[in-house]
Amino acid sequence: MASKLIGCSVCNQRKITKPSVVWCSECNEGLCEDCREHHSLSNATKNHETVPISQYIKLPAEVLQVAQFCQIHNEKYELFCRKHDSPCCKQCVETHNKCKDLTDINNMIGNIKSSGAFLEIEHTLSEVADNIKRIFINREENLASIGEKRKAIEIQIQNFRTKINERLDKLQDEIMKKIKTVEERESKKIRQLLNSLIQKEKEIFEYQGHFENTKKYASEYQSFLVLKQIEKYVTNEDDFLRSILKEEHANQIDITCRVDTSFQQFTASMRKFGDVLVNSSPCNITILKRKLQQAQINVAHPTRNFDSITLRLKQIIQTAMTNIRGCVFLPGGRIVFSCYNRNEVEVFMPNGSQEFILTNIGRVFDVVYIGDDSLAITSGGVSRSRQIYIVDINQRSVKKKIEIDSPNTGVAFNDGKLIYCVRGNGIKMINLTDESITNLTTTEMSNLAYVAKFGDNLFYTHKDNDSVTCIDFHGNIMWTFSDRSVLRYPLGISVDNDGNVYVVGYGSNNVVVISTDGQTHRQLLSKDDGLNGPSAVDYDRTNNKLLVVNIIGEGFVYDVV
Template identity: 50%
Template sequence: MASNCRLCGICDYHQIITSSVIWCFECDEGLCGDCKEYHSISEETKDHEIAPIADYYKLQTDVLQDAQVCKIHDERYELFCIKHDCLCCKKCVQIHTDCKDLTDINEIIKNVKTSNAFYEIEQTLLEVVENIERISGNREDNLTWLKNKKREIEAEVKQTRTKINHHLDKLQDDLMKDLITTEQNESSKIKKVLTTLKRKEKEIAKHQANFVHIKQHSSELNTFLFMKQIEKDIAVEEKFIESIIKNDFLNQTKISCEINKSLHQLTASIQKFGEMNISSDPCGLSVQKRKNSQAQIMVALPTRIIDNLTVTLQKRITTEVSNVRGCSILPDGRMVFSSFSEKKVSVLKSDGLIDFEISNIGGTFDVVFIGNDCIAVTSSSYSNEINIIDIKKKN
């Protein structure tokens, strides 16, 4: 990596100090405006990946530093070992003589930002955030329950207190102190968990922000390297969530108070106003985990060329829908067709029979399933509308 990314690398070589305006990931240096123009038309460099220097600064520095160079042999990475899930330079190959799955890194990083592996990491980040939010909500509910129960116990204690003699004042005070101490101690344990969860949430948010910058502005190689680094961070966060559940941190803490029945007899032998009890019950909260059946997120290998694929006719459906401009297949096997001339959308069963139709929504163009039992339909340029149709309620 260039010693100073704020200066133009070419100008600096000629002992001219000029500020860089772009960063070339393949040249691994910044370029000023004049050098940028030459760089963009040169046959050797016109296809290089570049980014505005301001966007380059936003990228995570520990991901970019020494990203393309082997730390052991100080040579550029050229291969990827699928067996050991690691990058290799030419000298590293000597260690991987028995590995058959050594692949050119240029093949590995093709379309990495649109690969399933990139998508899985992005979705796993969202999942970790959702799980932290669910656990935080669970702990907040427990705090609320404890406070409400505390008020119920206080009311019961005070109501009982009015029925007995003044000589029990000291016993009542002792029980109140015990109640407050118990509630504070148990609440403190839950608050510690919440504090840790909030800190983890901020860390995940930072990863997501870096993820957006990497996705928009980084090269394919650096994106790939960032993915490998963040896989490890995600694994740590997932283990953290699992440890919370396994170590009974989510057990539902409850407190209760049993009033001494002997108080009603007003005998001199009464030594306590009541006694605090603590119970801890499993909350039954389950967290989402995308990779229950996966040991790790695998690198996306180069996809097959469409010219080498063969297709097989699965089914032929005959419909009465005319002038079809768009279609979509729903998760349950039903089919949706948009008819421009008839100004309607038809939902067909898997056997081709009409399930239901929505009419009078303009000359319909395309249709797509958007989740939550809904489809979106674009209408003609005259109405400029997007209609959302609930396929469950059929309206």
């Protein structure tokens, strides 16, 4: 921003130094208090607009650097070349002699700051900031989710490790018990044999004693008989010992454990616990994109002449629906219709073929696109219709049901808020973040009222008195249009980039466009164009298309030229 003191340009030429108090953009110079007074009285400059210098220096450097005089010819820019998208002075015309789109620059800049294009760019800047914030929040959430996922994986690994340990502990206990059982069984056999050998050993000691005494003290006859008896005993014991060896009772017992081959393969093949994978899926954020392209077009071209608005039929969509109460364009050219008596929403492809039907929603009336691949659907004007549904188009399901305190019909969307008509009780606005509700007007509404929003104004229809009314956000009435010879039983309503209001007349079987000030109107479509009880309308400000639908059956898509 500018920070240096700006001197009076007129006084500077007189070698006098005085600070400027105002800035004239027409003259491109600052003026002191004395020169300002003369400037405001002079016939040549009295119509020039000036701004206090304190406000002028607050302008960004990019604005202050905008040249109003041609740097080549040092003359003021008076023309604008649409072909080259640049301002021109009168002498520049020679270099643009082949350009057919030279226009008086005053026609281009008139009321530019109050134009729809200026407002749309302002909104677009706000949306870009919102998009940055949404992406930032999304990335922060992703960062947090990665940390949570890591913790979950760690717990998963620990649980798996615990299961492995528990299984190994169980198998270890089983093999240990089995080893002990085998040891006890084999040890018992050996101990039984040892006990038998001990008994035999005692008997041998006894026979050895007997034999020694016989040898010393018995007669020959006695010795002979004892010898035969001992010989028989020894033969039996020898057979006993041979039987032990023969029947493998004396075999050497050894206990070993052969580890299951699956464990060996497990330890040999297990190189790592697992792989860490990174799954990258497309971001589910839908970048909000208001009407930047259209706004740029409007800056480069003057506002469309109200009297020249023309509709060119592009497509007729045949539906099997009845009692259609709402319609809306989706990004990419898809179209949505809401059916009141079937309580369903049908989505059609750009070529007019049906893509899918959303059912099990609840009561369905009007529908509006709210970004993030989502729709908001009102539930109607009967007493039990006190819900608004938020539907995810991709998931094809209701992701949120908002309970409100009143029946609701027509709906519009504005910067995260829904504006809806309340039967008999005005227009309300609900914040989709905290669900807080604001009363915008308490004017009595019909049970089939519709609403549209443009800039700082709202537009609503009233079928009972055949009127269209424009109000501001404080409920102040800006204008009311009512002419039964032109428009009867008005229902659906929408607004284009220039603030022109498009209304369907259910009773007059037509579409009427009303100028932004409510003073002028034109009939664009009639029964001769196929309208038979039209109920809803939507203007696509990005692509300049108009969608009109009859209450039964047909939808019409027009290019607005």
